Amino acid sequence: MHSRYSGLWRDTTGSMLRSILPLCLFACAPSPPPVIEAHRGADGYYPQNSRTAMLASMDDGYAGLHLDVALTADGVPVLAADPWVQPTLCERVDGEPIAERVRIDGLSLEQLQQSFLCGGLPNPAFPNAAVHADTVMTLDEVIEALRFSEASMEIHIEAQFEPGWTASADAFADAVLSRWFAADPPQRFYIGANTAEAVGAFEGWGDANAKDVPTRLTWPRTEPGIDRPDEESLRDLRASLGLESPLRLAEEAGADGLNLYWEFTERSTVQAAADQGLRVGLWTLDRPVELSVHARWPVHTLVASYPGDLP
Numbered sequence: 001m002h003s004r005y006s007g008l009w010r011d012t013t014g015s016m017l018r019s020i021l022p023l024c025l026f027a028c029a030p031s032p033p034p035v036i037e038a039h040r041g042a043d044g045y046y047p048q049n050s051r052t053a054m055l056a057s058m059d060d061g062y063a064g065l066h067l068d069v070a071l072t073a074d075g076v077p078v079l080a081a082d083p084w085v086q087p088t089l090c091e092r093v094d095g096e097p098i099a100e101r102v103r104i105d106g107l108s109l110e111q112l113q114q115s116f117l118c119g120g121l122p123n124p125a126f127p128n129a130a131v132h133a134d135t136v137m138t139l140d141e142v143i144e145a146l147r148f149s150e151a152s153m154e155i156h157i158e159a160q161f162e163p164g165w166t167a168s169a170d171a172f173a174d175a176v177l178s179r180w181f182a183a184d185p186p187q188r189f190y191i192g193a194n195t196a197e198a199v200g201a202f203e204g205w206g207d208a209n210a211k212d213v214p215t216r217l218t219w220p221r222t223e224p225g226i227d228r229p230d231e232e233s234l235r236d237l238r239a240s241l242g243l244e245s246p247l248r249l250a251e252e253a254g255a256d257g258l259n260l261y262w263e264f265t266e267r268s269t270v271q272a273a274a275d276q277g278l279r280v281g282l283w284t285l286d287r288p289v290e291l292s293v294h295a296r297w298p299v300h301t302l303v304a305s306y307p308g309d310l311p
Contacts, residue, residue: 031298033295034281034294034295034297034299034300034301034302035063035064035154035300035301035302036062036063036064036291036301036302036304036307036310037062037063037064037065037066037154037156037281037301037302037303037304037307038053038057038060038062038064038065038066038304038307039066039283039284039303039304039305039307040053040066040067040068040081040305041053041054041056041057041065041066041067042056042057042060042062042304042305042306042307042308043123043125043126043129043305044126044128044129044286044304044305044306045129045130045306045308046129046130046132047089047118047119047120047123047129047130047131047132047134048081048089048119048123048126048129049067049068049079049080049081049118049137050079050118050119050132050134050137051134051135051137051141052119052130052132052134054067054079054137054141054142054145055145057307058145058146058149058151058153059151060307060308061151062153062307062308063153063154064153064154064155064156064301064303064307065151065153065154065155065156066156066158066303067079067139067142067155067156067157067158068080068081068158068160069139069157069158069159069160069176070082070083070104070105070160070166071104071105071166071167071171071172071175072104072105072107072108072109072112073105073106073107073108073111074108074109075167075171075175076108076109076138076139076140076175077138077139077140077175077176077179078104078109078112078136078137078138078139079136079137079138079139079142080104080136080160081160082160083103083104083105083160083162083165083166084101084102084103084104084165085098085101085102085104085112085116085118086118087099087100087101088121088123088124089118089119089121089123090116090117090118090119090120090121091116091117091118091120091121091133092115092116092117093114093115093116093117098116102116103165105165105166105167109138112135112136113135113136116135116136117133117134117135118133118134118135118136119131119132119133119134120132120133120134126305139157139176139179140179140183143179143180143183143185144183146185146186146187147183147184147185147186151187152187153187153188154187154188154189154190154301155185155187155188155189155190156189156190156192156281156301156303157176157180157189157190157191157192158191158192158193158218159172159173159176159191159192159193159198159202161193161195161197161198161201163195163197168201169195169197169198169200169201170201170204170205172198172201173198173201173202173204173205174205176191176202177191177202177205177206177209177211177213181209181211189214190214190215190216190256190257190279191213191214191215191216192215192216192217192218192259192281193215193216193217193218194217194218194219194221194222195221196217196249196252196253196254199215199216199217199253199254199255200253200254202215203215203254203255214256214257214279215253215254215255215256215257216250216255216256216257216258216259216279216281217246217249217250217253217255217257217258217259218258218259218283219246219249219250219258219259219260219261220246220261220264246258246260246269246273247269247272247273247276247278250273250278251276255278256278256279257273257278257279257280257281257300258273258278258279258280258281259280259281259282259283259301259303260280260281260282260283261282261283262282262283262284262285262290262294265282267297270282270297270298270299271298274298279300279301280298280299280300280301281299281300281301281302281303282294282297282299282301282302282303283303284303284304284305285302285303285304286304286305286306288306288309288310291304291309291310292310295310
């Protein structure tokens, strides 16, 4: 009796395994590792958002490249993390410090490049990064370099749209996307923005022009000039976390994914976003241990100031 049922069990189990195994091989296959993006061109190594950083990151062979863009008065996208010339990173061409905020949307590209040099001052956040003064780089220059580069990388363009500080969201979307699709570089790209208005403008441009424009909502939204929340902002933001869901905000914005500040993000949130088909990125991870731990999460990208330091 024992041997008969044992044989029946083996036959049945073997049949079940044969039917389940192909599904398991598909469903249980390990996820591809996340793309490690060089934050602002790897600002731990090079002057952020600079010509030096962009060209070096392409040569260094990183899987992803992150850059910020703002618009000049004549509608030219230039690399800048804020809607003004940053006094801690830039100076006037005569070497004089910048005494007050100079709005980028108040200067033409010619005025901007003739008046300021950036990258020649040590970055207080990354004192060991290279120092090299240069004119502000345009998005056109980045795209041209990508077209002639052998770099196979994903490009993350973070739109620094700020109501009251920049041109309209629609003008922003047209300035960036018309240039990208006209040049048609071989690299993949996506747009990040921290307002639903900006995400909607980029999505709307894609719909109107029959182009695929991948977008992600960057969360939480911080005020201009804040690279990452300070202690006071952290407390305020933590207190408000229960009032808004990044998944709900992404859905309302029509975004294809989320870029989440890693210190506020639980793995369960990332998993829920992935289950909804959203592509998820985390910003900005600087220590190797942070990169190692979060590389095992169901994320698509990790933004890093030291992208070469993943063990």
